[in-house]
Amino acid sequence: MSNLNTTDERDLGKAGEQLSTAPREESASSVPAMGVIGWTRWFWRQLTSMRVALILLFLLSLGAIPGSLIPQNSVDELKVQTFKDAHTTVSPVYEKLQFFDVYSSVWFSAIYILLFISLIGCIVPRTGQFVGQLRGRPPGAPRKLTRLPAYTTWRTEAEPEQVREAALALLRKRRFRSHEAGDAVAAEKGYLREAGNLLFHIALIVMLVAFACGQLFKSEGGKLIVEGDGFSNTLTQYDNFKSGSLFDNDDLTPFSFDLDDFKGTYERNGPQRGTPRTYEAHVTYSEGADGKPRKKVVEVNKPLVVDGTKVYLNAHGYAPVISVKDGDGKEVYRNAVPLLPQDNNVTSTGAIKVMDGYRDADGKKTQLGFQAFFVPTFAGEGSGTMFSQFPALDYPVLALNGYYGSLGVDSGLPQNVYQLDPSKMTEFKDSNGDQLKQRLRPGETMKLPDGAGSVTFEGVEEWASFQISRQPASGWALTGAVAAIAGLAGSLFIQRRRVWVRAVRGADGVTVVEMAGLGRSESAKLPEELADLAVALHTVAPTAPDPEPEPPSEEPAEGAEK
Amino acid sequence: MNLAAATNENLAHTSNVLIYSSMAVYTLAFFAHIAEWIFGSRSKVGRTAAALKRDSATGSTAKAQVAQQGGTAVLDRPKVVTRSAAGTRDVPDGPGAAGGTFKGDLWGRIAISLTVLAFAVEAGGVVARALSVQRAPWGNMYEFSITFSTVAVGAYLLLLALRKNVRWIGLLLVTTVLLDLGIATTTLYTDSDQLVPALHSYWLWIHVSTAIICGAVFYLGAVGTLLYLFRDNYESKIASGGTPGRFATSVMERLPAAKSLDTFSYRINAAVFPLWTFTIIAGAIWAGDAWGRYWGWDPKEVWSFITWVAYAAYLHARATAGWKGRKAAYLALIAFGCWLFNYYGVNIFVTGKHSYAGV
Ligand code: HEM
Numbered sequence: 001m002s003n004l005n006t007t008d009e010r011d012l013g014k015a016g017e018q019l020s021t022a023p024r025e026e027s028a029s030s031v032p033a034m035g036v037i038g039w040t041r042w043f044w045r046q047l048t049s050m051r052v053a054l055i056l057l058f059l060l061s062l063g064a065i066p067g068s069l070i071p072q073n074s075v076d077e078l079k080v081q082t083f084k085d086a087h088t089t090v091s092p093v094y095e096k097l098q099f100f101d102v103y104s105s106v107w108f109s110a111i112y113i114l115l116f117i118s119l120i121g122c123i124v125p126r127t128g129q130f131v132g133q134l135r136g137r138p139p140g141a142p143r144k145l146t147r148l149p150a151y152t153t154w155r156t157e158a159e160p161e162q163v164r165e166a167a168l169a170l171l172r173k174r175r176f177r178s179h180e181a182g183d184a185v186a187a188e189k190g191y192l193r194e195a196g197n198l199l200f201h202i203a204l205i206v207m208l209v210a211f212a213c214g215q216l217f218k219s220e221g222g223k224l225i226v227e228g229d230g231f232s233n234t235l236t237q238y239d240n241f242k243s244g245s246l247f248d249n250d251d252l253t254p255f256s257f258d259l260d261d262f263k264g265t266y267e268r269n270g271p272q273r274g275t276p277r278t279y280e281a282h283v284t285y286s287e288g289a290d291g292k293p294r295k296k297v298v299e300v301n302k303p304l305v306v307d308g309t310k311v312y313l314n315a316h317g318y319a320p321v322i323s324v325k326d327g328d329g330k331e332v333y334r335n336a337v338p339l340l341p342q343d344n345n346v347t348s349t350g351a352i353k354v355m356d357g358y359r360d361a362d363g364k365k366t367q368l369g370f371q372a373f374f375v376p377t378f379a380g381e382g383s384g385t386m387f388s389q390f391p392a393l394d395y396p397v398l399a400l401n402g403y404y405g406s407l408g409v410d411s412g413l414p415q416n417v418y419q420l421d422p423s424k425m426t427e428f429k430d431s432n433g434d435q436l437k438q439r440l441r442p443g444e445t446m447k448l449p450d451g452a453g454s455v456t457f458e459g460v461e462e463w464a465s466f467q468i469s470r471q472p473a474s475g476w477a478l479t480g481a482v483a484a485i486a487g488l489a490g491s492l493f494i495q496r497r498r499v500w501v502r503a504v505r506g507a508d509g510v511t512v513v514e515m516a517g518l519g520r521s522e523s524a525k526l527p528e529e530l531a532d533l534a535v536a537l538h539t540v541a542p543t544a545p546d547p548e549p550e551p552p553s554e555e556p557a558e559g560a561e562k
Numbered sequence: 563m564n565l566a567a568a569t570n571e572n573l574a575h576t577s578n579v580l581i582y583s584s585m586a587v588y589t590l591a592f593f594a595h596i597a598e599w600i601f602g603s604r605s606k607v608g609r610t611a612a613a614l615k616r617d618s619a620t621g622s623t624a625k626a627q628v629a630q631q632g633g634t635a636v637l638d639r640p641k642v643v644t645r646s647a648a649g650t651r652d653v654p655d656g657p658g659a660a661g662g663t664f665k666g667d668l669w670g671r672i673a674i675s676l677t678v679l680a681f682a683v684e685a686g687g688v689v690a691r692a693l694s695v696q697r698a699p700w701g702n703m704y705e706f707s708i709t710f711s712t713v714a715v716g717a718y719l720l721l722l723a724l725r726k727n728v729r730w731i732g733l734l735l736v737t738t739v740l741l742d743l744g745i746a747t748t749t750l751y752t753d754s755d756q757l758v759p760a761l762h763s764y765w766l767w768i769h770v771s772t773a774i775i776c777g778a779v780f781y782l783g784a785v786g787t788l789l790y791l792f793r794d795n796y797e798s799k800i801a802s803g804g805t806p807g808r809f810a811t812s813v814m815e816r817l818p819a820a821k822s823l824d825t826f827s828y829r830i831n832a833a834v835f836p837l838w839t840f841t842i843i844a845g846a847i848w849a850g851d852a853w854g855r856y857w858g859w860d861p862k863e864v865w866s867f868i869t870w871v872a873y874a875a876y877l878h879a880r881a882t883a884g885w886k887g888r889k890a891a892y893l894a895l896i897a898f899g900c901w902l903f904n905y906y907g908v909n910i911f912v913t914g915k916h917s918y919a920g921v
Binding site for chain 1: 857
């Protein structure tokens with residue numbers, strides 16, 4: 001490229017032009033003509049210049065930095081809140097600067113939108129120019145071939161026409177686009193470089209548009225399922241749900257699945273004892289409203305994919321099976337109650353809520369609530385605190401304390417299923433008047449005082465939570481990405497270069513052959529290739545005996561005049 | 563403990579021994595390189611200054627060089643004359659650290675032989691580690707570091723084997739490798755173990771291995787860029803009539819010409835850039851499988867993106883009038899800085915989805 005922007009360019013005339021389609025640089029100081037149109041044109045030229053593209057690229061990378069150091073709403077809202085609570089002075093400033101939403105902020109969007117306008121403004125004319133170059137022919141030979149970066153010459157007894165014909169055939173065989181122009185053959189090769197470069201920049205646009213579509217139309221929701229239960233993909237079945245601004249409920253893919261079994265294994269030895277080794281959710285799913293049931297194992301890296309919707313395994317935990325009998329000994333409740341893990345060893349907490357059907361010793365209707373604390377592997381008696389020692393179900397223990405009264409579920413306020421609100425309830429007391437608390441092993445029963453019934457810890461099921469998401473246009477993003485890599489490879493690994501072969505009859509009647517090559521950048525390959533071509537041509541046009549030995553390499557005149 | 567576990571423990575131990583041994587050999591190579599530079603300093607070549615002085619004094623007749631095409635099969639083969647672009651300095655490359663002295667060259671060869679040995683030992687250490695855990699040896703920062711330096715040295719030796727002019731990197735490379743291994747074995751060391759389920763994927767092989775290769779080769783490019791800046795400074799000082807200090811002259815004198823260094827780092831960076839693009843895309847595909855979104859602005863993703871854009875800026879700068887040369891070189895260094903931060907900084911100081919990498 002360098003040799004095109006310097007004095008050489010004038011020397012070479014048309015021959016050096018259009019070896020790329022990069023926009024010509026204009027000096028920033030060139031003052032625009034007056035008037036709105038003048039300014040608009042000036043602004044557009046600046047925006048689509050390489051210099052501004054460069055600055056915008058730099059700003060883009062600079063602008064992305066704060067988002068990696070400051071918590072982001074889009075990633076973790078809880079963390080943002082914690083940060084705001086801890087940094088009360090800077091937070092308002094950050095808020096103003098949209099530092100908690102960097103990647104959707106006005107200023108970040110401005111940078112990349114400008115960059116992509118610049119990109120389009122750059123690609124369109126470059127593509128046109130390139131098509132023009134493909135339609136046209138390689139430019140004819142410059143007057144003085146000696147000025148080119150690689151040059152060679154010799155004298156031969158072959159006729160000039162014969163040499164040119166041989167050169168044309170040779171260059172065509174080597175896949176140069178070539179033609180005869182006057183006393184010389186002009187040839188060019190490596191158009192794939194430009195094509196690759198354009199493909200790369202177009203692929204960037206495809207990727208951006210695909211990414212934007214994905215964000216606008218995406219849907220994403222979570223669902224916790226206990227072994228034996230199922231899910232069907234309608235809005236009401238989700239525990240939580242988020243969607244892009246152009247999402248429509250009808251976009252949900254119809255399908256359903258049941259969680260048959262969850263298997264987790266954990267490291268038993270060494271310093272990483274307790275680290276998860278495998279998580280497998282065995283599911284049976286069916287496509288459409290009533291498709292054929294099929295089996296599949298969902299793992300952390302292996303989602304279930306149904307028609308573009310992916311079901312990811314997110315988390316897992318335990319769900320003790322609880323049964324409750326009322327004062328009459330009638331079973332009024334039996335459920336696997338999912339509890340939330342609190343630490344890496346799956347110490348879990350949650351609430352058991354018996355809403356209706358329960359009557360106390362006197363036959364009066366009331367509700368029951370229990371706070372549940374569960375460990376899959378209990379450390380042993382006596383330690384007082386109850387934390388799990390290992391994530392697998394080695395020695396499960398469930399601790400309960402109970403309340404009766406109103407659960408407050410009718411108050412209209414949404415309730416957290418994992419928490420009990422005991423404000424309108426009364427504690428069960430033991431015979432000493434203390435709160436009734438008991439640790440249960442599977443199969444054990446806790447009696448409620450005064451014949452109020454009993455609670456049995458029947459066993460443990462596992463639950464898994466899934467993220468069900470759909471992000472349209474990922475296929476386009478991937479296609480764009482692959483095209484970008486292919487284009488880049490073409491753009492960076494292929495040299496675009498020109499070769500001229502001139503053959504004229506000299507004053508003494510002997511033919512003088514001159515060959516020269518020009519590439520976009522100086523590369524050792526260019527002289528090598530030229531030498532190869534010269535050697536090949538030499539077989540047709542061998543060197544004539546030299547009347548007076550004067551090797552051309554000692555011709556100092558051309559380089560010396562600066 | 564079962565038999566297999568015991569074997570694995572032995573392998574892990576073997577791996578550690580090999581890594582420590584390679585550090586010892588690299589240290590010897592380091593001293594051999596120092597000897598090479600010291601003996602080389604005794605030669606008084608003075609080529610650069612001579613070339614540049616003649617250039618400015620007589621108005622360059624050195625522009626035309628003859629590239630003799632080898633081979634005697636064809637008599638009177640045409641000779642190709644090459645010309646540098648106008649406006650570039652035409653300075654020959656320095657003779658290398660050995661400065662053309664016999665002793666320097668001998669020590670240089672010893673240093674390279676030792677580097678080859680150390681490389682083999684280190685590679686053995688990486689393989690033993692991989693066998694001990696039965697997975698790709700890049701599950702945490704310790705493993706990442708040992709693989710990283712192995713690849714960097716491997717790339718350097720490969721270039722040497724291809725007869726590229728890269729011997730000048732030797733000393734800096736070995737020094738960095740010692741630093742990298744030193745940090746790896748002390749602060750980053752992690753016992754050999756299995757991975758959490760999120761890392762169980764063949765994408766670990768693809769994505770992380772290309773990331774390591776990119777980093778290692780970008781590193782070579784960055785060394786080239788850095789030396790380019792020094793050497794360019796030195797050349798322009800001489801060209802404008804100044805006299806650099808004796809030490810600077812002695813060292814700079816022996817390096818390749820600024821133009822060669824610049825071309826070297828451009829080629830390296832341009833060759834790796836598509837692979838880096840691929841690494842990011844592979845990571846996105848993996849993230850799509852593991853976390854349900856292919857791009858989520860996680861800190862690691864952000865910094866990979868920043869690194870990518872910074873290298874793109876560098877490549878643009880090279881094609882923009884007024885930006886090529888030193889300015890582009892600064893961009894290249896910034897870009898490599900971003901890569902380094904993505905590796906050390908993000909793993910250590912920033913928490914994100916990638917933080918299970920285990921410091
Ligand atoms: C998203 C932003 C962009 C990225 C990531 C990007 C990336 C790249 C890369 C990696 C190259 C290197 C290929 C080479 O050296 O031949 C390149 C070349 C090029 N880019 Fe961009 N580019 C972007 C935007 C633009 C814009 C806005 C323009 C228009 C002003 C532009 C014009 C060019 C041109 C003309 C070349 C070829 C330079 C040459 O011929 O050497 N690019 N781009």
